[in-house]
Amino acid sequence: MWSRLLSPRVIGRASVCWRSLFTMKLKTSEFQSLFSDGLKGLAEVFEKHQHELRIAGGAVRDLLSGKRPEDVDFATTATPEEMKHMFQKAGIRMINNKGEAHGTITARLHNENFEVTTLRVDVETDGRHAEVEFTTDWQKDAERRDLTINSMFLGLDGTLYDYFKGYEDLQNREVRFVGSAEQRIQEDYLRILRYFRFYGRVALEPDGHEAETLAAIKENGRGLAAISGERIWMELKKMVVGNHAGHLLELMYSLELAQYIGLPPDGDVEEMKRVWQKAKGRSPKPMTVLAALFRRPEEVEKMDIRLKVSREEKTLALFLVKHRRELRKSDDEPDSLKPFTDFIFDSRDLDSQSKVCELLKYQGEDKLLAELSRWSVPRFPVSGHDLRRLGITSGKEIGAAIQQLRDIWKKSRYQMDKDELLSYIKS
Incomplete structure (x- = not known):
């Protein structure tokens, strides 16, 4: 199937030997379905002002996997100020620009929102947040991302731009950090949980982890203690309902991560594995x-x-x-x-x-x-009014009678009707 849809070729080499720019053309129906009037209008604005615009991150991964992404993020060589000027000149409304400091502008065209972020490099990181500066170098932006399968870009003409063998890893169902696992983790310790979540989404086998990756995770696990609970829970709950969740939770315990992410240090791992095995096909x-x-x-x-x-x-x-x-x-x-x-x-x-x-x-x-x-x-067929008609007027007596009839009704498997139940009172 892919041989008919994609045309791969290597067109250059980066400074580090294992990095190379790999490109190919994507012509799938899922990709073509993204081109709404809004996206076409957005593309025209960037083309007019000679700024590159590409699909970024998870949406590229989904498209290469044959899925239509639910959310599509865009990256560009234009700075936030340049984007604001372009959009204002074109009469395009901008909304929710809280992300402008980090390079993100949200444009609204044809009742659709498009988040576009300027290419960035991390200047300084503390394991939770990063100070960034803008760049026009696509490879440098790809280098700051977490996993190879999330570091690719897709041009609006269908050209894939892959600097770190993300496509190869996706085809082989392998999950790897971009460059040094230790460095990527130390930039944002939440990437430990993102690794496990994406492993559950991508990998075919439960235990295909690289030893160096697990060593880096164990060495840096304590960094998760400084990550907010909300961010941890967002990743953890996605991982738990994915593939290999039983194995991954057991692995997280063996790597001594539980104490940092709110799970009991002596958690019943064997019980969890049994429950996951029973429940995994039932959308728990x-x-x-x-x-x-x-x-x-x-x-x-x-x-x-x-x-x-x-x-x-x-x-x-x-x-x-x-x-x-x-x-x-x-x-x-x-x-x-x-x-x-x-x-x-x-x-x-x-x-x-x-x-x-x-x-x-x-x-x-x-x-x-x-x-x-x-x-x-089922709806219980007897009311207090029914009992008053039989001459029971005391609230306490009505309560006791109602409870007695509810017990009788339960024993009948909720089959008795009102008259059958009231017959117990009459007798």
């Missing part, structure tokens, strides 16, 4: 997999303090830790949903059915999960 929520690591509710609280997860994510973790052993299918009726539907019916939590579905994924109960996904909480 990230916290469903991670909850297997927690032995006690206190560990969930510590994780929340570090990562600042959402209230929904925290309550799911606490629910799973509390109920994963006690709320299970009945030995007497293994195919029955009754323990789970009774729990949902009695719960005051409006989200209880969703939580129980995650519990069934955790437990690997395929059949029960499918049934529960189709089940809806």
Whole structure:
């Protein structure tokens, strides 16, 4: 397939022997589908002012993988001031320009937003943030990026510009840092987690890591302690639901990273691996997999303090830790949903059915999960008004009667109608 669509050729060599500019033409339908009226208009503005404009980063990786990217970022040789002048002259609206200090201008054309960033080099980094200066050298911008598969550019004529063998690594399903792994990591320690996330997306085998890369990760793992919890959680939750997640989490423990990213230092790795194996084909929520690591509710609280997860994510973790052993299918009726539907019916939590579905994924109960996904909480047919008509007027007595009838209704598997239930009161 690729031989018909792409024409590769090497057109030069960079100063370091293993770096070379590799180009080829991309003519896929996914690439052509990007050319909306907005993008065509944007391209005309840059061409008129003789500034280069290329697609950058993850969108290039997705297009080379045969996917249409959800988000497309652009890079250019034009400075932010030059872009502002160009857009103002063309009558193009600019919005959300908080990223201007880092070289990003957002233009709005034909009801589409286009983020365009000036080529940059890192002048100084502290492991979290970088001071940058602008450049017109595409290779220098590629050199500051994290992974080879994220360091490529794609011209709007379909020409791929690859300085660090990113295309080759993508074809071979390999994940490597650009240049020195240690240097890239020390520029931004979050790149450790980005490495694991993209490994899960790209690699075919779970254990195809380079020894030098793992050594650099272990040596620099403590740098993650200075990264904000929000940034860590954003990467971690994407990794946990990707390929090889069980292996990658186990590897992160062996590299002694858990203590820096909010996971329990003595997490139950074996339980996590079992849960991930059971749940991986059922689209589990990230916290469903991670909850297997927690032995006690206190560990969930510590994780929340570090990562600042959402209230929904925290309550799911606490629910799973509390109920994963006690709320299970009945030995007497293994195919029955009754323990789970009774729990949902009695719960005051409006989200209880969703939580129980995650519990069934955790437990690997395929059949029960499918049934529960189709089940809806039935409406209890008896009201206080019905009991008053029978002469029960005390609020306390009405409450007790309602609870008695709810218990009877549950035992009937929610099949009894109002008259059948009220017959118990009449008798």
